[in-house]
Amino acid sequence: MLQKIIIGILAAAVISVCSIWGYTVWQRTQAPPPVAVAASPKPAEAAKADTAIAPVAAPLPFEQADGTHFTYNYLPPRDPDLLAMYDMARKIDVLRQLPEIDQLDGWLMLPRPINYVAAQCDTVNIFYARDKGDIVLCYEMLELLVRQGLTIAQANGGSARDQLDYLLANLRFLLLHETGHALVDLLDLPATGREEDAVDQLATTLMLSFVSTDESRGDIARKLQLASNFFLITDDGQHDMARYADEHSVGAQRFFNLQCMVYGSDPDKYPSIVASGRLPAARAQRCAEESRRITRNWMRLIGPHIAPRHRLSAQEEQARIEEIERKQAQNRNAADAR
Numbered sequence: 002m003l004q005k006i007i008i009g010i011l012a013a014a015v016i017s018v019c020s021i022w023g024y025t026v027w028q029r030t031q032a033p034p035p036v037a038v039a040a041s042p043k044p045a046e047a048a049k050a051d052t053a054i055a056p057v058a059a060p061l062p063f064e065q066a067d068g069t070h071f072t073y074n075y076l077p078p079r080d081p082d083l084l085a086m087y088d089m090a091r092k093i094d095v096l097r098q099l100p101e102i103d104q105l106d107g108w109l110m111l112p113r114p115i116n117y118v119a120a121q122c123d124t125v126n127i128f129y130a131r132d133k134g135d136i137v138l139c140y141e142m143l144e145l146l147v148r149q150g151l152t153i154a155q156a157n158g159g160s161a162r163d164q165l166d167y168l169l170a171n172l173r174f175l176l177l178h179e180t181g182h183a184l185v186d187l188l189d190l191p192a193t194g195r196e197e198d199a200v201d202q203l204a205t206t207l208m209l210s211f212v213s214t215d216e217s218r219g220d221i222a223r224k225l226q227l228a229s230n231f232f233l234i235t236d237d238g239q240h241d242m243a244r245y246a247d248e249h250s251v252g253a254q255r256f257f258n259l260q261c262m263v264y265g266s267d268p269d270k271y272p273s274i275v276a277s278g279r280l281p282a283a284r285a286q287r288c289a290e291e292s293r294r295i296t297r298n299w300m301r302l303i304g305p306h307i308a309p310r311h312r313l314s315a316q317e318e319q320a321r322i323e324e325i326e327r328k329q330a331q332n333r334n335a336a337d338a339r
């Protein structure tokens with residue numbers, strides 16, 4: 002019974018996740034930026050300053066051009082109850098702890114930067130604000146994920162480390178989902194289906210595709226499982242017509258779509274997803290093809306926007322992956338030896 006009540010509260014709380022109305026609330030509550038008042042230089046001084054400006058270094062040759070870099074900001078909350086979230090976010094530097102966003106930073110040519118902002122919103126939300134190019138992580142959302150992580154860790158006899166893993170895995174997926182909205186907007190990427198489903202697919206594709214040296218593919222699959230749990234525990238199955246009419250699929254559908262992508266990325270490696278009942282066998286049959294098609298299509302959409310200096314030939318890409326896999330194996334061996 003208690004568990005049902007908790008799930009009900011969580012479901013109600015996340016109703017506005019990734020909804021733009023959260024932004025209008027947030028915008029209203031943000032103080033206007035302070036205007037710097039500087040004394041105008043006298044004409045003679047201005048002329049001297051002009052001549053003193055040294056020319057900036059010559060632009061890089063096209064093939065060395067770097068991509069667009071992102072910005073990261075933590076805005077202090079007005080509500081003292083959210084100070085703990087503000088302090089924690091800054092201490093962990095949570096916006097820079099997300100490996101795929103770190104890799105995307107400077108990798109793509111965008112018409113303007115994406116700004117990752119942590120702020121008080123007066124609602125539980127995380128969203129992309131088209132007009133400014135901001136991706137806003139609300140402290141209220143952070144608080145919800147911390148509470149969920151604690152509830153799950155306590156129920157399973159987990160540790161503080163498990164709670165942090167849950168928090169970071171969910172932030173990683175949700176911020177990548179919002180990054181997907183930003184890329185669709187900034188790069189005018191075509192999507193003929195529901196954008197909400199498409200950017201869930203992009204978030205999963207990025208996590209499965211960007212291999213790093215300090216995480217194995219199994220680690221990534223485990224983190225995607227943690228992120229998919231969020232959709233399940235925030236879906237109590239009690240849907241009215243308004244919920245079906247929503248731009249998002251219902252939580253359980255998002256959960257199964259994610260399972261299908263992970264399982265389909267390597268069915269031989271993840272048979273337990275089907276064996277444990279997290280993915281029905283009937284759906285699993287087509288997941289390898291579904292996962293391959295989605296990954297390929299997203300890479301085709303993004304590929305042309307990779308900055309020249311980061312473009313690799315097929316051989317260079319293969320060599321890079323082999324080098325990463327060699328380092329991953331070294332790390333595993335070192336961990337086994339300890």
Ligand SMILES: [Zn+2]
Pocket residue numbers: 019178179182197200
């Ligand atoms: Zn969305």
